[in-house]
Amino acid sequence: MSPSGIRRIPVLFAAALAIAIGCGLLATWRDFSEPNWETFTDMDRGPASISQSRSAFFADGLSMRVPPAGTVPVDLAPFPYPPGGTGRTLAGRGLANPLPPTFPVLARGRELYERFCDHCHGPWGAGDGAVAVREPALGYALNGQASRALSDGEIFHLVTFGRAAMPGHAAQIPREDRWRIVHYLRALQREANPEEAPLPLLTPQERTKTTSWVARGKTLYTRNCQACHGEEGRGGVPNPNYLKATVPALDLVAERMFVGSSDDAQGILVLLAEGRGLPDAKEPPYPLYSATVAKYQSIRQVILDGNEAGRKDPAGREPPLHMPVWRGRLSEEDVDSLVAYFLTLYPWEEEDE
Numbered sequence: 001m002s003p004s005g006i007r008r009i010p011v012l013f014a015a016a017l018a019i020a021i022g023c024g025l026l027a028t029w030r031d032f033s034e035p036n037w038e039t040f041t042d043m044d045r046g047p048a049s050i051s052q053s054r055s056a057f058f059a060d061g062l063s064m065r066v067p068p069a070g071t072v073p074v075d076l077a078p079f080p081y082p083p084g085g086t087g088r089t090l091a092g093r094g095l096a097n098p099l100p101p102t103f104p105v106l107a108r109g110r111e112l113y114e115r116f117c118d119h120c121h122g123p124w125g126a127g128d129g130a131v132a133v134r135e136p137a138l139g140y141a142l143n144g145q146a147s148r149a150l151s152d153g154e155i156f157h158l159v160t161f162g163r164a165a166m167p168g169h170a171a172q173i174p175r176e177d178r179w180r181i182v183h184y185l186r187a188l189q190r191e192a193n194p195e196e197a198p199l200p201l202l203t204p205q206e207r208t209k210t211t212s213w214v215a216r217g218k219t220l221y222t223r224n225c226q227a228c229h230g231e232e233g234r235g236g237v238p239n240p241n242y243l244k245a246t247v248p249a250l251d252l253v254a255e256r257m258f259v260g261s262s263d264d265a266q267g268i269l270v271l272l273a274e275g276r277g278l279p280d281a282k283e284p285p286y287p288l289y290s291a292t293v294a295k296y297q298s299i300r301q302v303i304l305d306g307n308e309a310g311r312k313d314p315a316g317r318e319p320p321l322h323m324p325v326w327r328g329r330l331s332e333e334d335v336d337s338l339v340a341y342f343l344t345l346y347p348w349e350e351e352d353e
């Protein structure tokens with residue numbers, strides 16, 4: 001081979017490579033706004049049927065198939081109670097509300113009640129809804145003795161199937177939402193009859209003084225407050241679009257009550273355990289005691305009357321968690337036992353020996 005021929009080899013090689021790359025690029029180039037080229041069409045088009053259309057595949061000519069006899073959807077829970085009085089009585093015995101009566105459950109229950117029930121039964125369940133005002137036969141009070149005597153299961157059955165002029169709501173309201181409405185209806189009934197037994201927040205034994213004050217507060221807290229205020233009052237539960245982003249912690253209540261030492265806290269616990277709240281003392285046990293009493297009153301009020309969680313972005317959505325109203329459900333003593341429990345949560349520094 002001549003020297004010039006040898007020199008030409010890399011040039012030829014480079015040209016061949018450039019052409020190969022060019023062809024490769026051309027082959028993979030495509031306009032993604034257009035359908036792809038179909039080279040082998042085997043799997044590009046499936047034989048799926050269009051609903052309601054005729055099928056050439058199935059012998060009966062129907063493209064929509066019926067599930068084999070005896071099968072149910074994975075998420076279907078059976079409801080073995082037939083419509084009518086007997087089914088209702090059985091549902092009353094056999095069903096319990098599967099949801100706890102937490103604030104979100106009640107808030108959703110209220111929303112649904114206002115959407116589906118209010119126009120007949122009225123905003124407070126007194127039977128004076130907008131429709132009922134024009135057609136009295138549709139106004140039926142739900143806060144009377146007879147309705148209060150219904151069990152949760154019976155109410156659930158009534159909402160599911162209806163009765164007489166009341167339509168069934170199973171088709172509009174999913175099952176869990178119907179249970180939320182049951183909780184909300186119970187709340188309306190309690191509201192109309194405050195003298196009636198409150199929710200069983202504590203059993204009678206737990207309510208006796210044999211349980212220590214702080215232990216009682218702790219039981220109440222774990223059952224009713226922890227879901228929002230966090231374990232041992234440490235807070236941190238997210239509350240989207242709430243001013244402070246998370247539900248307030250309660251383990252620093254002592255500081256906010258101006259209780260300065262664990263000794264002072266012990267003194268307050270003794271006063272609270274007497275069951276008469278914090279008295280205005282003629283001889284205050286420590287200099288800031290009157291500030292403690294004032295803060296104690298305001299904390300009691302938030303617990304009894306609830307509070308709306310303010311929005312960070314006023315145009316944004318409502319924060320999902322608000323401080324519920326506990327009046328009528330917690331006694332004054334219950335609230336005192338909660339305050340006592342909060343005082344013990346403060347991380348007091350070890351006293352020097």
Ligand code: HEC
Nearest residue numbers: 116117120137138140146147155158159163164165166169
């Ligand atoms: C169209 C009006 C109407 C709507 C809407 C309606 N109800 Fe009723 N409801 C009635 C009437 C009327 C009765 C009484 C039925 C009868 O005479 O047996 C009744 C009865 C009841 C009862 C039985 C009360 C008792 O003491 O026996 C319950 C509980 C009840 N409704 C709850 C609800 C709930 C919860 C909703 C919303 C999901 C709702 N209702 C929606 C009209 C309505």
Ligand code: HEC
Nearest residue numbers: 103224225228247248299302307308309310321322323338
């Ligand atoms: C559904 C959630 C929720 C539950 C349950 C709940 N709280 Fe609250 N709580 C809140 C929110 C939200 C706030 C803040 C409201 C505000 O910004 O004023 C709050 C505020 C408070 C405050 C005032 C704290 C402060 O920093 O101002 C106290 C005290 C309190 N809750 C005690 C309780 C007690 C006691 C219970 C149980 C009996 C309880 N909470 C149950 C959501 C809840």
